[in-house]
Amino acid sequence: MKYGAELGYALKNVNVIINPGEKIGIVGRTGAGKSSLAKVLFRLVHENTSGSILIDGQDISEFGVGDYRARLGMIPQESSIFDGSIRYNLDPLNEFDIEEMWSSLIKCNMAKFVSRDRGSDVDQDDELDNSSNEAHRRKQWQEAGWLKRVFLFILMKVPKPVDTEKLTKLSGLDRLVQGCFGGASSGQQQLFGLCRITMRKRKIVVLDEATANVDLETDKSVQELIRKEFSDCTVLTIAHRLDTIMNSDRIVVMDKGTIAEIGTPQELLAKDGMFALLVKTSEF
Numbered sequence: 001m002k003y004g005a006e007l008g009y010a011l012k013n014v015n016v017i018i019n020p021g022e023k024i025g026i027v028g029r030t031g032a033g034k035s036s037l038a039k040v041l042f043r044l045v046h047e048n049t050s051g052s053i054l055i056d057g058q059d060i061s062e063f064g065v066g067d068y069r070a071r072l073g074m075i076p077q078e079s080s081i082f083d084g085s086i087r088y089n090l091d092p093l094n095e096f097d098i099e100e101m102w103s104s105l106i107k108c109n110m111a112k113f114v115s116r117d118r119g120s121d122v123d124q125d126d127e128l129d130n131s132s133n134e135a136h137r138r139k140q141w142q143e144a145g146w147l148k149r150v151f152l153f154i155l156m157k158v159p160k161p162v163d164t165e166k167l168t169k170l171s172g173l174d175r176l177v178q179g180c181f182g183g184a185s186s187g188q189q190q191l192f193g194l195c196r197i198t199m200r201k202r203k204i205v206v207l208d209e210a211t212a213n214v215d216l217e218t219d220k221s222v223q224e225l226i227r228k229e230f231s232d233c234t235v236l237t238i239a240h241r242l243d244t245i246m247n248s249d250r251i252v253v254m255d256k257g258t259i260a261e262i263g264t265p266q267e268l269l270a271k272d273g274m275f276a277l278l279v280k281t282s283e284f
Ligand SMILES: Nc1ncnc2c1ncn2[C@@H]1O[C@H](COP(=O)(O)OP(=O)(O)OP(=O)(O)O)[C@@H](O)[C@H]1O
Pocket: 003, 004, 007, 010, 028, 029, 030, 031, 032, 033, 034, 035, 036, 037, 254
């Protein structure tokens, strides 16, 4: 895979079989090809590619792109909180009932955060007018990186204005949030992302691990939650830190667009190769 005919390969000779339910950590230095792997999985790159990706034996190019992407779960590292109510953030298409939302928030340790007293970025009395809401969304789209755009595409296919009529001040779900969700850390925002995925029961989830404002404890709880609540899902974690993916079933080490090493963390440590060196130097 190349990003342009005149450019070098961003991915080449990548052959890997991932088993159902496996938890895979993807590591490698900057520019090694980690995000490119996720991009081809989400069918974001079409030109200058060859090869195929099969899911349950079926070539992903045979699926309609919208339907296909809606089967995958994406948890980007950047903020995925949109201006609107918490309910809207969890369920923009009104597909779920309140019990399902709370059950998911409880599983993901976010119920307390959502129902807490008003925080600095949370304003229960604010009513965002629809036109400024639309402008906010347009701005968010323009400023979003590719991962966030995929996320928007999947979840916000039919963006709906917040129905301020329905907002009650009694439910934490109906509180309006903006920006980074009342000061939530990146990890907490990812837990919120996990809530969305648990509600939607995706079988393949890509997690782009948070790098900014890293709170190691929350990051660990994201990984623990994944193992518990996503035990039957295949989870690919693009890792920016090693601690959180040491419990992965297998680790893929990317280097210059190819898979340099693949194996369990123990196998790779014993091999004393690139992964062992990354662990020793914590160099990413
Ligand atoms: N949109 C793009 N256009 C051209 N080249 C790109 C583009 N995105 C990535 N590349 C190149 O493709 C190669 C792989 O990049 P990729 O983003 O997949 O690496 P990465 O391992 O995810 O890096 P990082 O850890 O910094 O996010 C790099 O050489 C990079 O410069």
